Amino acid sequence: MQPFTERVLKIILSIPKGRVMSYGQIAGCAGNPRAARQVVRVLYTLSDKYSLPWHRVVNAKGEIVIKEDNNKKTQRDLLEAEGVTVINNRIPLQKYNYYPTFTFEEY
């Protein structure tokens, strides 16, 4: 596993319950602010292998963009279950945004 991917993984796992982070934010903490898409990919490919809290990850505006899955619970449901208020598919970042105490900054 590439260092970047591993860092992203660690950061995602460090997100406290009831808090959220944006893709770009995670990418930034992992040392590459431009790699939001890779963060996405990590979630996509590893979410089933490692029960990742993917629902705590939203886009830069705190909005839920994932297409809804009728069978499974929506991201919104999962978040609300953790005490996060979701308004029109959007989350008040000023209240729930989270920033890890540790970062990888650069290399």
Next chain:
DNA sequence: GGCATGACTCCCA
């Protein structure tokens, strides 16, 4: 190495 792929982000009309 090249080429396609994204659950992104930013900017502007």
Next chain:
DNA sequence: CTGGGAGCCATGC
């Protein structure tokens, strides 16, 4: 508010 376009980059074939 919506929509379009460009930039970005790790990963897999």
